[in-house]
Amino acid sequence: MSAAARARRLDERAEIVVLERGAHVSFANCGLPYFVGGEIADESSLLVQTPSSLRAALALDVRTGHDVLGLDITRRVVSVRTIDGDYEIAYDDLILAPGARSVRPPIPGLDSPRVRTLRSVDDATSLRRTVDRGIRRAVVLGAGFIGIEAAEVLARRGLAVSLVDVASHPLPPLERELAAVVTAELRALGVDLHLGVAADAIEQHDEEDVVILSDGARLAADLVVLSVGVRPDTEVFEAAGVGCERGAIIVDGHGRTTVPNVWAVGDAVLSVDGVTGARRPIALAGPANRAGRLVADAIFRPEHARMLPAPTGTAIVRVGDQVAALTGANRQALDAAEVDYVTLHLHPNQHAGYFPGATQVHLVVHAATSNGRLLGAQAVGRDGVDKRIDVLATAIRAGLSVEDLIDLDLAYSPPFGQAKDPVNLTGMLGENVRTGALRLWYADELAAVLDRALLLDVRTAAEVAAGAVRGAMHIPHTELRGRIEEVRSAAGGRPIRVMCQSGVRSAIAHRVLAQEGFDSASLSGGMLTLRAWWGGEASEILERPEAMQHA
Amino acid sequence: MSAAARARRLDERAEIVVLERGAHVSFANCGLPYFVGGEIADESSLLVQTPSSLRAALALDVRTGHDVLGLDITRRVVSVRTIDGDYEIAYDDLILAPGARSVRPPIPGLDSPRVRTLRSVDDATSLRRTVDRGIRRAVVLGAGFIGIEAAEVLARRGLAVSLVDVASHPLPPLERELAAVVTAELRALGVDLHLGVAADAIEQHDEEDVVILSDGARLAADLVVLSVGVRPDTEVFEAAGVGCERGAIIVDGHGRTTVPNVWAVGDAVLSVDGVTGARRPIALAGPANRAGRLVADAIFRPEHARMLPAPTGTAIVRVGDQVAALTGANRQALDAAEVDYVTLHLHPNQHAGYFPGATQVHLVVHAATSNGRLLGAQAVGRDGVDKRIDVLATAIRAGLSVEDLIDLDLAYSPPFGQAKDPVNLTGMLGENVRTGALRLWYADELAAVLDRALLLDVRTAAEVAAGAVRGAMHIPHTELRGRIEEVRSAAGGRPIRVMCQSGVRSAIAHRVLAQEGFDSASLSGGMLTLRAWWGGEASEILERPEAMQHA
Incomplete structure (x- = not known):
């Protein structure tokens, strides 16, 4: 829709037809979980534009309920199926924006009517009706962004929610030491986490489904939300000869596919990461919106067309x-x-x-x-x-x-x-x-540090009393200058590895020690990061781990 | 303090002495208004560091109550006055961070004990005690950032507050069309605004002061807060030969003054604006903090010293x-x-x-x-x-x-x-x-537009009914394509100037008109900006201005 709207603004005389398989265009995809949760009260709020509003404002010919069955790149026609029959439509330029569809892993029982996805307005209204009926138990398969949002809104609605992911922490793109906060918050919302396990099967019973996990756990569910990811919805176009890589449409810097006069944007398109060179589709609303606009520019005013930027992949999620x-x-x-x-x-x-x-x-x-x-x-x-x-x-x-x-x-x-x-x-x-003014060591090096170095904790006595690493030496950073000889004696020639609560005081202590000639380094992120990194394993390395969990 | 702390982190062996005229170092300047208002409850919260905490953590020799009386750049000594007598202190390198003092305009009666400033912890505690006594009426002289904050917190404390500034709108650096929102919010807080007028005199009576304005208004006050700006507090150093421009210390890209081994940072220093080349001191906490760190780098590890960046002057204020x-x-x-x-x-x-x-x-x-x-x-x-x-x-x-x-x-x-x-x-x-896809016209051009062009309002009938410009033609943007000939006829060869509520729909309409060959332009920011720009004068150009104020 961004491409179509931009096209009209650039050219009053173009014939602009939009074909959409579903019943809605320009709906608030990212708002669907919050509609299920009730924060967005009315379904109408989700419909940002309608075919009639788009016709009125922008003279767009938006055809919903139109499923594209095929593309003939030689004759430049698209074949569509509607409830009233099939027909063909010719194009001068064609923009492919088919998006992505939910990945459906080969789990026996996934065809249960209790298994739902959350991709369309119809998905969301159906899910909300189901929740409104007063069901009690939901299992969410997949702890990515959508899965987290689904788990959060269902928990807020009072359901007993289980969240399952094969990854070892929720939001797999998030670094392990930050995910610990998300894990804690999900638990605070009452979400039951099953991490590092897969769903092996779904048993369908009259009264409930039972999700069977790879660790043998059995989760009874009135509702199963499937959110294990998406993949480009491109079969029709790949079959027609549009170049793809692992299902994602290959485009150049202006959105051109390998086929003349055929362009592509959005979740279906292969992106090349500007930092790492990784090639993968990026399913994010912002880049898709902006790419639509840029492709319309490339078609209608090529003299001003700018290159599609490499995506940065910025994303955000609220969790409690x-x-x-x-x-x-x-x-x-x-x-x-x-x-x-x-x-x-x-x-x-x-x-x-x-x-x-x-x-x-x-x-x-x-x-x-x-x-x-x-x-x-x-x-x-x-x-x-x-x-x-x-x-x-x-x-x-x-x-x-x-x-x-x-x-x-x-x-x-x-x-x-x-x-x-x-x-x-x-x-x-x-x-x-x-x-070189500061040298860091990291939480994952803790075992080696305990083995080969003197671990020096420069926090206050009160902080240490609330939980500390076994075997660490304790000298508050404010006393360090006066107690250097104690450190030298305890180190016995070993390196010193300093730590504090967040990494600020240990950096000061490191400066003191380094200028005294010690092989010193400061723990990046301090105890806060150390505790988050080690998570459930913390009890093995920490004194008073119980106290620490509440610190 | 940033320079001193950084210096210690870079050099354990340096003797680092900090001279401070007042009783406190490293206090929360920017928090003072919120302490007066009570949002920050305890005075101790304002003291980020103390001489003893700085000695303990960083081995700094912080001497409060030390007023610098003179500087001998040849002998490299600073003379200081303390309650216990005067003495001299020698330096290898000297960093000047004297800051700024309140501007005191030549207003008769400004020496009243009811006139206060808000620069120090003592100012703030004294002000808070005064407010706690249950006074009723405050006049704030100066509607810059500090004046706005003072007016806001005093109004929140329940005082009847008058805010006076010679400028035509509060927060003079803010553009006129944005200041309108601030004006409205100050009024909503109950603040009585006197803009475009100066304070001519302050009459001191037993029970109250009376601030007499240049328009003849008389404002009775139990408290007068003086916040008409600051100026560099540099007389001692300028007298000693440190190069200044209109009182602000001249520095190079590393903070060097014109005198060898004398450096300067903060509110007392002349900055050169990166965009406009304007030369003026910038009294902002962030740049001052960072400059202190950079100057310490320049002294203690010149091989890694970076240039002081030209300030961007970013600032923010909460108003209600x-x-x-x-x-x-x-x-x-x-x-x-x-x-x-x-x-x-x-x-x-x-x-x-x-x-x-x-x-x-x-x-x-x-x-x-x-x-x-x-x-x-x-x-x-x-x-x-x-x-x-x-x-x-x-x-x-x-x-x-x-x-x-x-x-x-x-x-x-x-x-x-x-x-x-x-x-x-x-x-x-x-x-x-x-x-060139969009051409704008601006709110300040309204009179000329009404004189020479057809003003076309493309908002809905309901929006127009709630207030519109006199003499505008009304066609909702959704009907424009079908009513082009009406526009052509009404324009009679004149240019078309389009407007809507915020500038989005008028841009769409402009595209339609421009492609029809009209000399067209879209109002930047629409009615929202137009109304804000014209403010009190809006009634002369608008139909139903009363309805608009509540729109």
Whole structure:
């Protein structure tokens, strides 16, 4: 619809026909879970435009209930099926925007009427009616963005919700140490998590379905929401000769497919990641909307057509009172692409700590080792997460380095930020690491550190009493200068690995130790990141782990 | 304190002495109004660090109650006065961070004990005690950021507050059409506004002071808050030979003054605007903090010292339920610098319109006519203002063009944004204007438009009934294509100037008209901007202005 609307604005005389298989165009896809949950009250709110409003405003010929059966690239015709019969329609230019359909894994029993997806207005209205009937138990298969949203809204509606994913944590694109916050929040919402397991089968009974998991668990369900991902809905076009790669349509920088006068945009299209070179479809609303506009430009005013940008993949999800967001590449993508990078962990407040309502934003940022270029960023927190990820997404798009973040003049007054905003702090931390003023060690190295180094915890006695790593030496950072000889003696020539709660005080301690000549490093993200990283395994490495869970 | 803390982190062996005239260091300047208002409950919250905490963590020698009386740049000594007597202290390097003091205009009676400023912790505690005593009436002189904050918190405390400024609208750096929202919100808070007038005198009586304004008004006051601006507090250093321009210390890109081994940072320093070349001090916390760190780098590890960036001047203020923020240059600064620019007005929702809580962000963005480079941006609204200004500040710092904003992948899900974020929409609008797909006219041209063109209002009949410009022709945009001949006939060869509510539908109508061959243009920001621009004068140009005020 973005392409069609843009086309009309550029050309009053073009004949513009939109073919849509379903009953609706321009509906609020991303609002569907919130309609099921009741936050969006009326179905009509989901219908952003209708065929008649589009005809009135933009003279568009929108034909719903039109299923495209075939494409003849030689004769330049599309064949469509309608309730009134089949026909052909000719084109000068054709824009393919078929989107994606839900992946349906080969699970016996998946054909149960209790198994639903959440892709269309009809899906959403049907799901809401089902929930309104007063069912009690839902199983959500897939803990990606849609699965998380579905689990959240169903839990808010009072259902007993189980959430299942083969990945070891919810929101698999999120880094492990941030996902811990999402896991905790889902549990706080009452969601029963089954991670690292697959659904093997769905037994259909009269009164209920039972989802059988690979670990043997049996989950009774009145409703099963299938949200294990999507794949491009391109069979018709691939069969007609449009070049695809693993089902995704191949396009050039202007949205041209391999077939003359055939263009493609949206979830069905192959994107090439600007950072990692990874080739995959990106199912996100923003890039799809903007690509539609750009393709219309390429057709109707090629002299002004701009290139489709490589997607940054920015995404966000609300989970209870928490928000998780990410942009750019994550650790897994960078490792796969064999990029050398440094990772930064921060836990600053979203606004001045002395102003009411201050809460932490948990940040993970990756920057290239070679030149400091920002590669990816993720954040979790109650407030201010979207702002920091949007700023970082802008910085990544602009090709800024982590050091450039120091210089950003961001809006500050106590209700809105800090004089050193979390984004500025990220820049300062990155500069310290890249210039050697700071050396980091990471939570995943803990076993090796305990084996070969002196672990020095520089938090206060009260913090240590509430949970600490077994075997660590404790000296508050304010006492360190006076107790250097104790450290030297305890280390006995071993390296010192420092830690505190969030990584700020351990960085100060590291500076003291490094200038004393020690082989020293500071734990990235401190105890907050360490605890999140180790999660369920924390009890083996921590003293008083029970106390820590409530710290 | 940023410079001192950074210096210690870089060098354990340096002797680092901090001289402070007052009783506190590292206090929460920006939180003072909120302490007066009671949102920040405890005075202790304002003290971010103390001399003893700084000694413990960073081995800093912080000497409060030390007033610098002189500087001998030849002998490299500073002379200080303390309660215990005067002495001299030698330096290898000296960092000047004296800040600014309140401007005290030559108003008779300004020496009244009822006249207060709001610069120090002592100011704030004294003000709060005064308010707690149950006084009823306050006059705030100066409607800049601090004046607005003071007026807001005093009004929230239940005082009858009058706010006085010589400028024609509150927050003078804000564009006139955005200031209208701030004006309305201040009135909603019960603040009595006196704009375009000066305070001529303050009469001191036993029971009250009376502020006499240049228009003859007499404002009885139990308290007068003086917030008409600040000026660099640099007399001692200028007298010692440190080069200044209109009182502001001249520094190079690393913070060096004109005197060897003397550096300067913060509100006392002259900044050169990166966009306009304007030379002035910038009294903002963020840049000051970061400059302190950079100067310490320049002294202690010059091999890694980065240049001080030209300030973008990003600032934000909460006013009741509204937020106003700005970054980069405004219209006045661009006009003074004789820069050619295009101005864009938008009123998009901060998040998906179908999601509960959607409210408008009113945006004004300036971009260079020549190459589209972003020059400045301002926004007012209830929610999402800080995020958009931070993204735009980042884009300005990165040197992006308005068209580059189209491509930003910003975090979208219905609670957090739109598939086409307000920032993306700004880019699309700017591209349309710069490529000629859209031609704008502006609210200030209304009289000329009514004189020489056909004004075509393409809003719905219901919107027109709630207030419209006298003499406009009304055709809803959805009917325009079928009624072109009516327009042609009414225009009689005159140009057509189109308007709608926010500028979206008039842009569609403009495309229809332009392709029909008309000399057409679309009102930037629509009726929302027109009404805000004309404000109190609206009644002369609008039908049913009363209805409009409540629209």
